Amino acid sequence: MSDIEQIPVTVTVNGKKVQRFVEPRTLLIHFLREELNLTGPHIGCETSHCGACTVEMNGMSVKSCTMFAAQANGAELTTIEGMANPDGTLSALQEGFRQMHGLQCGFCTPGMITRAHTLLKENPNPTEEEIRMGIAGNLCRCTGYQNIVKAIQYAAEKLNQPETQEAAE
Amino acid sequence: MNDMTPTREQREAALEGMGCKRKRVEDVRFTQGKGQYVDDLKLPGMVFGDFVRSPYPHAKITKIDATEALKIPGVIAVLTAEDLKGVNLAWMPTLAGDVQMVLADGKVLYQNQEVAFVVAEDRYIADDAIQLVDVEYEELPVLVDPFKSMDPDAPVLRPDLDGKTEGAHGPRKHHNHIFNWEVGDKDETAKAFAEADVTINEMISYHRTHPSPLETCQCVASMDKVKGELTVWGTFQAPHVIRTVASLLSTIPEHKIHVIAPDIGGGFGNKVGAYPGYICSIVASIVTGVPVKWVEDRMENLSTTSFARDYHMTTEIAARNDGTVTGLKVHVLADHGGFDACADPSKWPAGFFNIVTGSYDFPAAHLSVDGVYTNKAPGGVAYRCSFRVTEAAYCIERAMDILAQKLEMDPADLRIKNFVKADQFPYQSALGWEYDSGDYHTAMQKAMDTIGYRELRAEQKAKQEAFKRGETREIMGIGVSFFTEIVGAGPSKNCDILGVAMFDSAEIRVHPTGSVISRMGTKSQGQGHETTWAQIIATEIGIPADDIMVEEGNTDTAPYGLGTYGSRSTPVAGAAIALAARKIRNKAQMIAAHMLEVSEYDLEWDVDGFQVKGNPEARKSMKEIAWAAYHAPPPNMEPGLEAVSYYDPPNMTYPFGAYFCVMDIDVDTGVATTRRFYALDDCGTRINPMIIEGQVHGGLTEAFAIAMGQEIRYDETGNVLGASFMDFFIPTAVETPHWETDHTVTPSPHHPIGAKGVGESPNVGGVPAFSNAVNDAFQFLGNTHIQMPHDAWRIWQAAKDLGAHG
Numbered sequence: 020m021s022d023i024e025q026i027p028v029t030v031t032v033n034g035k036k037v038q039r040f041v042e043p044r045t046l047l048i049h050f051l052r053e054e055l056n057l058t059g060p061h062i063g064c065e066t067s068h069c070g071a072c073t074v075e076m077n078g079m080s081v082k083s084c085t086m087f088a089a090q091a092n093g094a095e096l097t098t099i100e101g102m103a104n105p106d107g108t109l110s111a112l113q114e115g116f117r118q119m120h121g122l123q124c125g126f127c128t129p130g131m132i133t134r135a136h137t138l139l140k141e142n143p144n145p146t147e148e149e150i151r152m153g154i155a156g157n158l159c160r161c162t163g164y165q166n167i168v169k170a171i172q173y174a175a176e177k178l179n180q181p182e183t184q185e186a187a188e
Numbered sequence: 189m190n191d192m193t194p195t196r197e198q199r200e201a202a203l204e205g206m207g208c209k210r211k212r213v214e215d216v217r218f219t220q221g222k223g224q225y226v227d228d229l230k231l232p233g234m235v236f237g238d239f240v241r242s243p244y245p246h247a248k249i250t251k252i253d254a255t256e257a258l259k260i261p262g263v264i265a266v267l268t269a270e271d272l273k274g275v276n277l278a279w280m281p282t283l284a285g286d287v288q289m290v291l292a293d294g295k296v297l298y299q300n301q302e303v304a305f306v307v308a309e310d311r312y313i314a315d316d317a318i319q320l321v322d323v324e325y326e327e328l329p330v331l332v333d334p335f336k337s338m339d340p341d342a343p344v345l346r347p348d349l350d351g352k353t354e355g356a357h358g359p360r361k362h363h364n365h366i367f368n369w370e371v372g373d374k375d376e377t378a379k380a381f382a383e384a385d386v387t388i389n390e391m392i393s394y395h396r397t398h399p400s401p402l403e404t405c406q407c408v409a410s411m412d413k414v415k416g417e418l419t420v421w422g423t424f425q426a427p428h429v430i431r432t433v434a435s436l437l438s439t440i441p442e443h444k445i446h447v448i449a450p451d452i453g454g455g456f457g458n459k460v461g462a463y464p465g466y467i468c469s470i471v472a473s474i475v476t477g478v479p480v481k482w483v484e485d486r487m488e489n490l491s492t493t494s495f496a497r498d499y500h501m502t503t504e505i506a507a508r509n510d511g512t513v514t515g516l517k518v519h520v521l522a523d524h525g526g527f528d529a530c531a532d533p534s535k536w537p538a539g540f541f542n543i544v545t546g547s548y549d550f551p552a553a554h555l556s557v558d559g560v561y562t563n564k565a566p567g568g569v570a571y572r573c574s575f576r577v578t579e580a581a582y583c584i585e586r587a588m589d590i591l592a593q594k595l596e597m598d599p600a601d602l603r604i605k606n607f608v609k610a611d612q613f614p615y616q617s618a619l620g621w622e623y624d625s626g627d628y629h630t631a632m633q634k635a636m637d638t639i640g641y642r643e644l645r646a647e648q649k650a651k652q653e654a655f656k657r658g659e660t661r662e663i664m665g666i667g668v669s670f671f672t673e674i675v676g677a678g679p680s681k682n683c684d685i686l687g688v689a690m691f692d693s694a695e696i697r698v699h700p701t702g703s704v705i706s707r708m709g710t711k712s713q714g715q716g717h718e719t720t721w722a723q724i725i726a727t728e729i730g731i732p733a734d735d736i737m738v739e740e741g742n743t744d745t746a747p748y749g750l751g752t753y754g755s756r757s758t759p760v761a762g763a764a765i766a767l768a769a770r771k772i773r774n775k776a777q778m779i780a781a782h783m784l785e786v787s788e789y790d791l792e793w794d795v796d797g798f799q800v801k802g803n804p805e806a807r808k809s810m811k812e813i814a815w816a817a818y819h820a821p822p823p824n825m826e827p828g829l830e831a832v833s834y835y836d837p838p839n840m841t842y843p844f845g846a847y848f849c850v851m852d853i854d855v856d857t858g859v860a861t862t863r864r865f866y867a868l869d870d871c872g873t874r875i876n877p878m879i880i881e882g883q884v885h886g887g888l889t890e891a892f893a894i895a896m897g898q899e900i901r902y903d904e905t906g907n908v909l910g911a912s913f914m915d916f917f918i919p920t921a922v923e924t925p926h927w928e929t930d931h932t933v934t935p936s937p938h939h940p941i942g943a944k945g946v947g948e949s950p951n952v953g954g955v956p957a958f959s960n961a962v963n964d965a966f967q968f969l970g971n972t973h974i975q976m977p978h979d980a981w982r983i984w985q986a987a988k989d990l991g992a993h994g
Binding site: 063109 | 230261311401456713882914920
């Protein structure tokens with residue numbers, strides 16, 4: 020334990036309010052993974068390039084490897100662990116990735132799905148080009164992206180169906 | 189039969205066996221963030237290790253003082269080479285027969301080399317301590333250019349080899365020389381060149397790059413001092429080999445070492461070898477008695493744990509005027525960095541580079557490879573390819589284009605003229621391999637027809653005319669690549685790793701209720717083995733794939749195997765799986781005969797059970813047989829239903845494919861746009877077409893990256909320039925082209941299910957397709973060969989040099 024003075028951080032993660040004391044230098048990704056045991060978001064580069072650590076903060080996609088936990092104080096965070104439907108079934112996006120073979124090693128997948136989740140809120144009916152641009156901050160070494168694009172299209176289509184919308188409302 | 193009885197087709201579909209686009213079982217956990225990767229592990233009392241690294245590429249170390257670092261609260265230990273000497277681990281053997289420093293022993297040989305290992309209570313404290321370890325360096329002259337390695341006055345990089353004239357692979361001819369490897373008939377080849385109508389000679393370089401999986405290399409080592417047992421969780425593509433190596437190095441008995449590879453976030457060859465981080469974590473856990481975690485950061489990954497390629501290939505072809513090739517001569521200068529840590533089977537210092545005759549019927553060939561030391565990171569791993577096969581494919585595919593240009597022939601036609609013909613298989617190549625099967629002409633024709641090759645050439649010609657008239661600043665390239673790989677290492681007669689033959693294994697246990705657990709010596713890093721291995725078993729023993737659990741990576745439970753790399757899983761373990769399953773089916777047949785009170789010879793297999801020949805109503809399903817195996821086996825038969833198979837392949841497999849890349853290049857910006865990329869793969873029998881297509885997409889994307897910009901570059905003073913994702917090109921969804929995939933099926937005749945392996949084909953075949961497209965675009969301006977990688981700057985430069993800028 021280092022002798023750096025700790026500061027309080029309060030965040031709401033996946034709908035649950037949590038409070039911890041952390042060193043000011045603690046990165047958000049380490050806070051999530053090591054303090055809260057949310058190991059879904061991953062670390063791939065530590066430089067904001069790969070997006071494996073992507074989480075949603077106050078409705079926006081952020082790369083949790085390059086911000087401090089303290090900067091998230093008071094924020095609403097959603098990680099991959101908060102993506103499934105309330106009944107525990109896979110969300111349209113998660114199902115889309117499975118159906119369209121949008122993942123292989125699975126390491127980028129949590130960040131990719133979390134990013135796509137926010138993207139579809141920003142733009143519920145994106146073109147292929149908009150999807151590709153929208154996930155350009157998330158690197159995948161396995162899939163070549165083609166099936167990730169299809170997975171996001173699958174989810175967009177599902178979410179845009181009237182019955183799904185009603186159910187969501 | 190009532191209406192509820194499923195039809196044969198329905199029973200077959202219910203199995204989700206081979207050939208089915210089965211959805212992946214892995215995805216359920218991965219899509220929910222519930223994968224279990226190494227860095228997700230958290231053990232009570234666990235501490236963190238991290239490296240002090242050298243800022244210099246070549247320097248003497250005159251002092252290491254950790255006094256200040258050790259004063260930081262939470263710092264537990266700082267290990268140096270001196271500490272490791274106490275346990276005889278300051279150096280470790282490499283797979284290539286060299287030795288490598290674990291921690292710098294008196295000097296460093298490359299930038300970012302591991303100098304000391306700091307152990308602290310958390311990763312932040314470890315990082316603090318690194319800054320306070322005082323290391324004094326005395327700089328030495330730096331050797332970066334491999335072409336200068338063997339100059340008489342080149343600096344001595346490896347004083348530890350002083351006076352050693354014999355290396356692991358024969359005589360060394362210079363203090364920076366590692367090996368020379370020669371294959372083929374030199375005299376016959378010289379004769380072919382003497383008698384040739386036409387020859388070409390080009391130095392074709394394949395630059396240094398890196399596999400760079402999204403998850404870096406990492407491990408957790410935990411020594412239980414009471415039990416004397418060591419457990420290591422790590423990013424291991426070959427966990428059993430790691431355990432054997434750990435036992436040999438640590439002298440802990442192998443049965444007291446538990447090596448576990450959990451989920452792995454991509455490997456691509458990066459996670460085959462043993463790295464200083466693993467050794468130091470193990471030693472640190474032995475010293476401290478608590479679990480030690482080591483996680484590489486991206487810069488460490490790119491700059492230290494295993495580069496790929498760095499082959500400089502002087503290539504000559506002899507041919508007749510009609511285009512018939514008569515001889516191939518290749519000399520390779522291989523830059524291995526500071527240590528030869530190449531991950532090849534032991535007897536193969538340049539891997540299977542002697543597949544360099546490719547898909548063509550060369551009557552004579554000669555190959556010579558010289559490996560040299562430089563002040564660069566060690567490695568030489570097979571980045572999504574069988575050992576040095578992508579270098580070989582690039583070499584021959586680029587050279588065939590250059591020959592076509594010289595002969596003024598179409599490059600596709602030149603290839604077709606020289607293909608090994610379907611009736612020549614099994615084909616003995618001039619450099620020693622026996623190709624198992626192929627139908628190159630059919631594949632090439634299908635590919636050319638599908639892409640509309642002749643029409644594209646006509647369009648290209650029209651564009652060139654328009655360019656010359658000044659009507660456009662865009663030129664068009666068509667990249668042709670027809671590759672043959674050699675994968676599935678390998679037969680024990682010629683393949684071993686540190687003496688362990690390169691077989692693989694499978695164990696299948698059918699439970700009384702007819703569900704299955706199966707374990708293999710392989711380890712998926714994203715290939716989807718949990719899905720596809722179950723499909724093989726499902727087809728072979730008629731139990732639905734959903735009822736079959738596949739488990740890999742735990743050396744305590746899985747049978748010994750050599751792991752997953754070099755596209756060896758399907759050719760080797762895939763065969764073991766089929767053969768283990770067939771043992772089960774054979775026993776099941778005897779049990780069914782007993783149940784039906786007939787002779788086993790009166791039974792025939794039908795999808796998911798045995799039936800009496802001519803009386804399909806009299807049948808026993810595999811589920812019924814499984815129950816009987818535990819409940820009422822035939823007299824004198826052992827109860828239970830399980831089998832293990834260790835498979836030593838009789839030969840490698842030889843997947844092949846025809847790839848075409850259509851590219852448009854703006855000569856004023858150097859920006860190249862891939863208009864179309866078509867990939868036809870023949871990997872023999874196809875187990876899961878969805879997964880094959882995914883593998884091809886991924887491999888092509890890597891090929892695109894490598895050909896178009898991905899490089900680990902060094903400046904002239906030895907600074908590594910490509911060590912972050914800012915500098916090292918990983919394509920995003922925006923740059924990545926759209927992929928068109930296709931296939932033919934030519935089964936392997938010696939493989940139990942005829943499968944050949946596919947994961948690496950797209951990387952092997954893709955790189956030449958991209959590079960040939962760039963080179964082809966500039967051919968009408970007088971270009972012969974432009975070196976990779978083809979980023980916009982280099983393309984712009986080439987355009988300028990060729991006078992395209994006016």
